Amino acid sequence: MKVFVDEECSLHRPPYEILSGKIVAYHETPDRLLQIRLALEGDGVFQIEDADRSIDVQRHALQVHSVDYIEYLESAFGLWVEEGGDPEGSLFPETFPNAKITQRFATANLAPRSLAGKTGYYCFDLSCPITADTYTSVLASARVSLSAARELSRSGESAFALSRPPGHHAGTSVAGGYCFFNNVAIAAKYLQQESECSTCCGIAILDIDYHHGNGTQEIFYSDSSVTYVSLHAELDYPYFTGSREERGDGPGEGFNHNFPLPFGTEDGAYCGELRKGVKVIKEFDPAYLIVSLGVDTFESDPIGAFKLTTACYAEIGCIIRGLSKPTLFVLEGGYDLDTIGKNVRTLLEGFIT
Ligand code: SP5
Numbered sequence: 001m002k003v004f005v006d007e008e009c010s011l012h013r014p015p016y017e018i019l020s021g022k023i024v025a026y027h028e029t030p031d032r033l034l035q036i037r038l039a040l041e042g043d044g045v046f047q048i049e050d051a052d053r054s055i056d057v058q059r060h061a062l063q064v065h066s067v068d069y070i071e072y073l074e075s076a077f078g079l080w081v082e083e084g085g086d087p088e089g090s091l092f093p094e095t096f097p098n099a100k101i102t103q104r105f106a107t108a109n110l111a112p113r114s115l116a117g118k119t120g121y122y123c124f125d126l127s128c129p130i131t132a133d134t135y136t137s138v139l140a141s142a143r144v145s146l147s148a149a150r151e152l153s154r155s156g157e158s159a160f161a162l163s164r165p166p167g168h169h170a171g172t173s174v175a176g177g178y179c180f181f182n183n184v185a186i187a188a189k190y191l192q193q194e195s196e197c198s199t200c201c202g203i204a205i206l207d208i209d210y211h212h213g214n215g216t217q218e219i220f221y222s223d224s225s226v227t228y229v230s231l232h233a234e235l236d237y238p239y240f241t242g243s244r245e246e247r248g249d250g251p252g253e254g255f256n257h258n259f260p261l262p263f264g265t266e267d268g269a270y271c272g273e274l275r276k277g278v279k280v281i282k283e284f285d286p287a288y289l290i291v292s293l294g295v296d297t298f299e300s301d302p303i304g305a306f307k308l309t310t311a312c313y314a315e316i317g318c319i320i321r322g323l324s325k326p327t328l329f330v331l332e333g334g335y336d337l338d339t340i341g342k343n344v345r346t347l348l349e350g351f352i353t
């Protein structure tokens with residue numbers, strides 16, 4: 001299997017985030033990519049390939065994200081430094097446009113004109129600081145995803161996008177949960193455009209990250225050509241999305257499927273729910289499958305609370321293979337550096353063998 005990479009994915013390196021009121025070391029680090037790459041290379045099972053630098057990433061990102069959001073991400077850090085921000089520092093929001101203070105007022109749906117206002121408007125938590133290198137890595141991450149998608153559309157061969165920052169929490173106009181561009185959504189739109197019949201090119205997105213992919217759900221919520229299936233922790237971050245009742249809207253009704261699971265979920269129960277999700281995808285019969293691949297479901301993950309073992313990842317790979325679809329795997333979360341490489345490799349090997 002081909003594995004796509006781009007060294008610019010490792011430039012974004014914020015020193016800290018704020019969780020539970022505490023300044024903590026940033027969980028989503030470049031070492032995550034390094035550990036996975038070390039586990040995949042060396043014995044010829046996986047072929048590492050550089051992403052194509054000539055891809056116009058912004059043009060593809062515009063199929064998913066609003067132009068004002070993209071322009072904000074590109075320009076925010078420079079504007080902040082012009083206002084006196086530390087060139088070595090991180091731009092964080094200080095307020096958010098909570099609907100309870102904005103929704104009754106006429107101007108409240110317009111992007112604020114101040115940089116501080118925009119920084120809260122385009123973000124929903126304190127895990128997406130913007131540094132000098134952030135946008136370079138955001139582009140690189142989507143480029144890796146697009147390069148792997150292109151491999152899939154040209155050869156029909158399944159591929160893995162080994163990229164960061166991750167994407168599934170990023171919505172049309174909002175960053176959060178370490179995510180800025182929604183790499184999976186950008187790949188899905190690309191695959192539809194490349195296919196001979198874009199309106200009938202069904203795509204299934206299977207999200208097995210520990211957290212609900214609120215961004216991916218939002219982007220395709222009214223879209224009947226993309227079915228979104230997510231297994232995630234019921235009572236954990238991002239807290240406001242991911243219930244079973246969220247089934248899609250308008251033409252997209254019935255094409256969004258959430259499987260919220262309890263804290264402490266173990267291998268057997270997880271695979272049982274995964275088989276239900278896979279059944280939904282089988283009935284949808286997509287042209288392509290995209291997997292939001294997070295291994296923060298592992299028992300020793302520092303921010304997840306499921307209890308999956310490494311053996312379970314082999315089973316997950318095998319269950320996904322049962323769909324017999326050209327499959328694009330895109331990295332999302334997984335924060336235990338000692339096991340992330342082994343777990344990703346075990347899942348991909350379960351899929352190919
Ligand atoms: C892509 C991805 O996996 N993003 C996850 C972002 C999660 N951010 C909030 C984490 C909340 C952690 N709660 C602390 C529990 C410590 N035991």
Ligand code: ZN
Pocket residue numbers: 209210211294296332333334
């Ligand atoms: Zn996650």
